[in-house]
Amino acid sequence: MATLHSLLDNDFYKFTMQYAVIKLFPRAQARYQFINRGKHEFPAGFGNKLREAINQMAGLQLTAEEKSFFAKTCPYIDPTYFDFLQGYSYDPQEVLIEQHGSSLAVHIQGYWYRTILWEVPILSLICELYYEMTGLRRNDDAEVADIVRRKMDKYDELDITIADFGTRRRHSYAVHDLVIHTLKNHPSSTFIGTSNVHLAMKYHTKPIGTHAHEWFMFHAAKYGYKMANLLGLEHWSDVYRGDLGIALSDTYTTDVFFKQFDKKLSKLFDGVRHDSGDPIEFAEKTIAHYRSGGIDPLSKTIIFSDGLDYKKVEKIALFCQGKIGHSFGIGTDFTNDVGLPRMNIVLKMTETLPEEGEWTPVIKLSDEPMKHTGEPEEIDMAIKYLQIEDHE
Structure with a gap:
């Protein structure tokens, strides 16, 4: 049960x-x-x-x-x-x-x-x-763990960092627990943490995350669409004073976000998270935005988190290398790669x-x-x- x-x-x-x-x-x-x-x-x-x-x-x-x-x-x-x-x-x-x-x-x-x-x-x-x-x-535990290890061997070659973002559409708690155990014990520094606080505690790794779309959706309802990103990030910085500095960019499209992501916020926040649309196009827009404000893109980070697998990660990493900092949050490709169709469900x-x-x-x-x-x-x-x- x-x-x-x-x-x-x-x-x-x-x-x-x-x-x-x-x-x-x-x-x-x-x-x-x-x-x-x-x-x-x-x-x-x-x-x-x-x-x-x-x-x-x-x-x-x-x-x-x-x-x-x-x-x-x-x-x-x-x-x-x-x-x-x-x-x-x-x-x-x-x-x-x-x-x-x-x-x-x-x-x-x-x-x-x-x-x-x-x-x-x-x-x-x-x-x-x-x-x-x-x-x-599903596949048995040995197969699931082997799939994770083989993926990590390939990710290691890209010289990147990745985190687990797979709680919401995991196959099961047992699979998620096995995945984090396998990632934690993999002999590299590629894996840096998980969005799941319970498993971060259990496996002595870092809980990772900042905010989600609903933060900006609420701000739009309270203050209007044109102020949602700006006030959402201002209020976030009021609470966290520079900590948890990755801004989610696509609640009202990236183009609208960058109009509201002014120089103060661009300098204050450590980077942005990509969660929909073409990742290479997003990276290009992000690099251009930072450069237009006189900010070195290599001093900032994009967290990519939209339906990632190895093929997508490799393409993104090769493009971003030497241009802008980058890291990856991988969801169901870790926690629901067990030989069964994956579920596509949300709760908004x-x-x-x-x-x-x-x-x-x-x-x-x-x-x-x-x-x-x-x-x-x-x-x-x-x-x-x-x-x-x-x-x-």
Whole structure:
């Protein structure tokens, strides 16, 4: 039976965003919705099994050992946050699950500072339950570990650094645990950490991440689309004062982002993260942006994290070499390369209620139009308002 093993079995950026939300927007509320991009068909009873697993999450609590690890790892976060996290518990009543035939619906609603932690573990539970209930047999542990080792041997030759970003669409906890164990024990310095805080603690490696699209989506709802990136990054820097300095660039397309990523922010942040669209085109735009501000691109870093495999990583690394710093966050190609079809599912914020005002729909305008999320009317309005051309 799929289950979570720790409150920290989640992506690092969920906790860093939660801390920022508590400090700046403690009364904001949010709604999230499951999106079945891959049109997967769920077996009978799946919704009930998912409900059981989510109900069990209410019993998860931060242990004293976990609290000590997290606080020691993140000295830039106030100790009051770790006290809060020690008292935090998931409230399953915030999650509505419905199944009609083979179709699954999941909706989440509550205070943003609470509901922000649901997305990643629910997606990982959906994946694990799907493979359990459909009876699909994966490669055995020796094969999975061998696949990881062979990939790492090839990555070592590129002289790059990589991290695991594969929690949300992993095959299972057991596979994820095996992958991190294998990566940690690989005889090179290529592997530098994981987005999963629980596994970072278990394997004495670094938890990696900063923020996600929902941070900027909320800012757009509260302050408007033209201020979303600017104020999102200003507020981030107000909270973290220079730490966690990788800026996510594609919530409202890269072109719009760079218009708002002014010289102050370009100097303050260590780099940017690429998560959609052509990676080489993105690298070219990023290099040009830094050069136009008199900033040496080699002093900055791009974190590439969009559906990576070896072929894509090799192409990107060869292009970026000697031009700009680069590193890679690899997701399902590590945690769900087990001889089975991979799931294509997401769970996104759909609406937010800031401290004042009313429920406001939120959207994402990816550099890849097929990855837009939100109401079509709102997407069309934002495209026109932001004067985004050729992005229908």
